Amino acid sequence: MARYSIDVSGMTSFLLGLLNIYSPTGDTERAVAYVRKAFESLRLDVRLNAKGSLVAALNGQSADRPRALAVHVDTLGAMVKEIKPNGRLRLTQLGSYAWNSVEGEGCLVRTVTGRVVSGTILLTKASFHVHREEVGTLQRKEENMEVRLDARTTNADETRALGIEVGDFVYLNPRAELTETGFIRSRHLDDKASVACIYGALKAMADAQLVPSQRTDILITTFEEVGHGASTGVPADCVELLVVDMAAVGEGQNSDEFSCGICVKDSSGPYHIEMRRKLVELAQNANIPYKLDVYPGYRSDGDAALRAGADIRVGLIGPGVDASHAYERTHQDSLVATARMVVEYLMAP
DSSP: OOOOOOOHHHHHHHHHHHHTSOOBTTOOHHHHHHHHHHHHHTTOEEEEOTTSOEEEEEOOSEEEEEEEEEEEOOBOEEEEEEEOTTSOEEEEEESOOOGGGTTTOEEEEEOTTSOEEEEEEEETTOOTTTOHHHHHHSOOSGGGEEEEESSSOOSHHHHHHTTOOTTOEEEEOOOOEEOTTSEEEETTHHHHHHHHHHHHHHHHHHHTTOOOSEEEEEEEESOGGGTOGGGSOSOTTOSEEEEEOOEEESTTOOOOTTSEEEEEEETTEEOOHHHHHHHHHHHHHTTOOEEEEEETTOOOHHHHHHHTTOOOEEEEEEEEEESTTSSEEEEHHHHHHHHHHHHHHHHOO
């Protein structure tokens, strides 16, 4: 196979730009447009499906065993559940996360007219000098959390006068940062880091004028965090689906932030044994650092496709992400390893 190289700087720049575009489940249009522009710059044939997912079509050397890749651009977030009598906001989650992981985080409330009001997610009894005991003991759950708006509002009518209403989206500040040591720390690396890996792989192939072994459709889904991202969109004639999603790093896990994770099982069950064998062989032959792992409390677009009735073999790879669904972190080495795995998979017979 012809030589190729991953543009680490370009891939990282793409990722940081994507991280700074808010895209909670249900409000992903701006992030999809960003990815679409990047893919079109690589001269890919792209379109949107009815759900708002982006589909990129790659012609292959053959089309007798078509493939698909799935990755999601939607992230965690929240919506306004209630405008409280004190003018503050009660939230309902988009996706699942621990409330303590967003306590004290800056946020933005976007109204239906496009007005943006900043605020902070706080415990209802957040002042240590007023609620000394409750600050440490009050349970972090929906009814005990609120958004303090950066506006002069002390009651529900004043908050509604700002244009804020139940159902408005609330964005979590990503705080995306590249460190001098090559770490990228940010919210929403799940799964924007994987979108960047696919972009890095496709750019490397375009630069090297490489053509995939099989016709491949790449699906950028927009409802993965709520369970139905790839329930539609995978072509019926596809034989294999490779999901690119984060590898969960933490105590008791085999994954790390410097390799490509290969998932053998998550909470929905084992991934296809033939896909596992293929991915391990590709990594070994190309000297790509990889880790096999089991991800508890984790489901992917592969699960959504299978439960919707897709007759496909499913595998999953991804960059290692520490502190998933909190303030996350990965390393450029893991992005490169995963991007290389995507190239090797696309080029494999």
